[in-house]
Amino acid sequence: MDMNARIAAVLGPTNTGKTTYAIERMLSYRSGLIGLPLRLLAREVYDRVVDLRGPSVVALVTGEERIVPPRAKYWICTVEAMPEGMGADFVAVDEIQLCADPERGHVFTDRLMRMRGTHETLFLGSDTMRGPIRELIPEAEYVQRDRMSQLAYSGSKKISRLQPRTAIVGFSVDNVYAIAELLKRQKGGAAVVMGALSPRTRNAQVEMYQNREVDYLVATDAIGMGLNLDIDHVAFSSLTKYDGHRMRPLQPNELAQIAGRAGRGMSDGTFGVTGDAGQIPDDWAEAICNHQFTPLKKLNWRNSKLQFGSIDALERSLDMAPNDALFLKAREADDLRALRNLASEAEIRARASDGQSVQLLWNVCRIPDFRGISPNEHAGLLQVIFQHLHEKGHVPDDFLARQVNRIDRTDGDIDTLSKRLAYIRTWTYVAQRNGWVKDQDYWRDATRTVEDSLSDALHTRLTQRFVDRRTSVLLRRLKQKEALLAEVNDQGEVTVEGEFVGRLEGFRFRQDKDATGQEAKTLRQASLQALTPHFHLRADRFYNAPDSEIDFTEQGGLMWGDQAVGKLAKGDDPLKPRVVVFVDDEAGADVAQKVERRLQHFMDRKIAAQFEPLIKMRDDEALTGLSRGFAFQLVESMGIVQRSDVADDVKALDQDSRGALRKHGVRFGQYTIFMPLLLKPAPTRLRLVLWSLANDLQEFPEAPPPGLVTVPNVEAVPARHYSLAGYRKAGTRAIRIDMLERLADMLRTEDSRAGFEGKADMLSITGMTLEQFADLMGGLGYKAEKGERPKVKPSAVVEAAAEVAPADSTSEAETPSESETTAETPAETLVAEGEAETSEAPAESAAPEPEVEVFYTFTWGGNRGGQRRGGGGKPQRNARDGGGENRNERGDRPRGGKGKPRGKGGPKPGGDRGAKTFQARPPKREKPIDPDNPFAAALMGLKDKT
Secondary structure, three states: OOOOOEEEEEEOOOOOOHHHHHHHHHHOOOOEEEEEOOHHHHHHHHHHHHHHHOHHHEEEEOOOOEEOOOOOOEEEEEHHHOOOOOOOOEEEEOOHHHHHOOOOHHHHHHHHHHOOOOOEEEEEEOHHHHHHHHHHOOOOEEEEOOOOOOEEEEEEEOHHHOOOOEEEEOOOHHHHHHHHHHHHHHHOEOEEEOOOOOHHHHHHHHHHHHOOOOOEEEEOHHHHOOOOOOOOEEEEOOOEEEOOOOEEEOOHHHHHHHHOOOOOOOOOEEEEEEOOOOOOOHHHHHHHHHOOOOOOOOEEEOOOOOOOOOHHHHHHHHOOOOOOOOEEEOOOOHHHHHHHHHHOOHHHHHHOOOHHHHHHHHHHHOOOOOOOOOHHHHHHHHHHHHHHHHHHOOOOHHHHHHHHHHHOOOOOOHHHHHHHHHHHHHHHHHHHOOOOOOOHHHHHHHHHHHHHHHHHHHHHHHHHHHEOHHHHHHHHHHHOOOOOOEEEOOOOEEEEOOEEEEEEEOEEEEEOOOOOHHHHHHHHHHHHHHHHHHHHHHHHHHHOOOHHHEEEOOOOEEEEOOEEEEEEEEEEEOOEEEEEEOEOHHHOHHHHHHHHHHHHHHHHHHHHHHOHHHHHHHHOOOOOHHHHHHHHHHHHOOOEEEHHHHHHHHHHOOHHHHHHHHOOOOEEOOOEEEOHHHHOHHHHHHHHHHHHHHOOOOOOOOOOOOOOOEEEOOOOOOHHHHHHOOEEEEOOEEEEHHHHHHHHHHHHOOOOOOOEEOOHHHHHHHOOOHHHHHHHHHHOOEEEEEEEEEOOOHHHHHHHHHHHOOOOOOOHHHOOOHHHHHHHOOHHHHHHHHHHHHOOOOOOOOOOOOOEEEEEEEEEOOHHHHHHHOOOOOOOOOHHHOOOOOOOOOOOOOOOOOOOOOOOOOOOOOOOOOOOOOOOOOOOOOOOOOOOOHHHHHHHHHHHHO
16 A cells, blocks of 8 residues: 555545446546445446446456456455455545444454555545544544535325325335235236345336336335435335344434435425334434534444464454444354354364364355345355365255256245245355365356346246236326327227227226225226327217117117117106216216217107007097097006906907007907017017016016017016016916917816816917816916826727728818828827837737826816916806907907807707717718828717717
């Protein structure tokens, strides 16, 4: 060291440019060395010097990194890794006030006492070090640096109200993660900076913040050590921290070191606390703002003149007490604790029997506990490394490869990746030590590659977990008051500035469900602002869309394709419902009005088309008197009314009034008075919706599937709902009212008092089995008696047909077709015939039991049965008697009955019927039997036998 060498203490608060000043001074010499408190800060300074001088002359040496080009002139190191005896022209030690740090203070004190440049030495730090430096280095000069901007205290604020460009400081990993999660939901996300991060991960996170992809930074107190960021405000989430031994309150000078990161260059900064932390005392806040703190009185010290004769000698030298009152003996550090753990092992003591092996043991003990596991587990790892180094002179490649390969995985969450990063740092440190591995360049590259891949994966996981890019992008563009670009694809997916934000369903925006709380509000605000022009374009397209693209649901919803755009509501007139549109308020009144008008036009045309017969009848001025009153009752009932409900009004109608109503398609049935055109599926579906709206139903009845003659009778469903759907309850099923009237026409020709059997054409109309038909008849007020009789074999039927009917007795016109024969043949008969034709009994088998067929005989049971089952009264023979008109759907009279009264059903004059028999129909003129009709032939055969 030159006797005229300069030693200076550059002291002052944060944001005074001390580090920049040191870099400039170093580059003014041919060689230089700077010691920095953090690996992250060392990497930052290294990058700055490389930009100024190029990588060929700049070296980086930290515990886990060693970049030393052959012509290195400027060395950037962590304080612990500063090489000794280099004879550099310039030496600087940053954050020199860390001499008072309980954990690392002895290292900084050692550099203060022994590290010198041949031409210039600078100690950079807080003004609190002025006294100790003056006492230890009397020749030192002092350079006072004033802060370039003002720092002010802003008190307490909730995290949700913190301004952008804020750094929130937490003092534990869990606290940092919790704050970052909250900021993601409320502000779009935050970058995360912690001392445990690798430089690569930290730089990626800082770059995200510096590029304003996020406006918030969540960090540990690591940012207090010289990291230069664009921070306007620093908020403390707590005023206490765990220092490795206990929870203790932070001191004003520690708070000032961190708070000083706010404001950069000439920009002023502020600091404060979040809602969960207590207020900073006023005198502390004033001291921080004015940079006035209690001077340091004691510095941590540990003997640097170590004795390596034996393990015990090494321990004694490390335990030596200082001989200066200014120094305070440092607490037991991790390296000394590891040495004592290993020294308790007999094998280690046996190996460390000379100075060289003791020094090797001490170097192994100085491997930091990056993993943060228990001291015993860390000591166990160090023991393995020492054994390899002592036996073989290096760590074996196969052993090191197993350790590295086990860590070389990028799957897992943040905690898993963080642990792997901590593990690889141990082997990176080993690979950096000279002579500890065979191929040093290979293992340095290998461990660096694994660390880089893990760092990238960790950055990705941090970003995925703590950053919502879409919200941060939208917030940034909103603050810049720029127009946001929104796009809506064919599936209705909405993207704003390329970020998916939700879906546009009709004229309502459905944002992504992942967003909650303040994030959801911000997302909606930005999205709707960008969607405003799309609402107007969509409204124009909807207004010009054909009716075929619009429909209503059975619950009163209004759909445009598969998107809900409104619903129907009760209006003043049942046939004129109101329209309620589903349009976001942000779309504007013009869009809502245009959608409402289009939907109202659609419903008006739909009702006019589907209910045209009903509306024409309502508006027919030719209807007067009773016919007009009856027409209004039909309109109120939407084209279907139970005859029992208007029996007196029907009796009061004369033939002219009925004729006038029939011209509008009204059919006067025995059970129901209705308009057949309104029973079609489309009018039925609309009628149920309109009636439900008019009667304020919360859940609308739905129409049965079209084409079904009968449907199940659900007791909980009112009979009125079935009637509106065009059905009438009868037994366990409900039958369509037009088919019921056709059945009534058939029943009218039968002798219901004497009894009759169900015919095939009756079953064919209803589409039922015989048992189901019996239940239906019971629901209509008839009594059903079940009976059995022998079934005639097909051979007997053919013989009877051959005997009774000559071949030429039936004309071609009277021969039923194959389909008619099948339709009129009971299902049981056809099945029995099929079985008889395909089954062959063995010759020796016993005679089979005679086959029987089941039949039902029906007689009128009176009104009691009909009322109980929901049926009407006894079928009437004449319209004048108040019964159903004996006409088919076209108004014609049924062919069988010819419209004549049949009396009471007793014996006709002039003939004695003898004992009462229950036949399928009254005796009538016999016709020649068709031999091809097995059902008719079977009846004839039975008749002959009886």
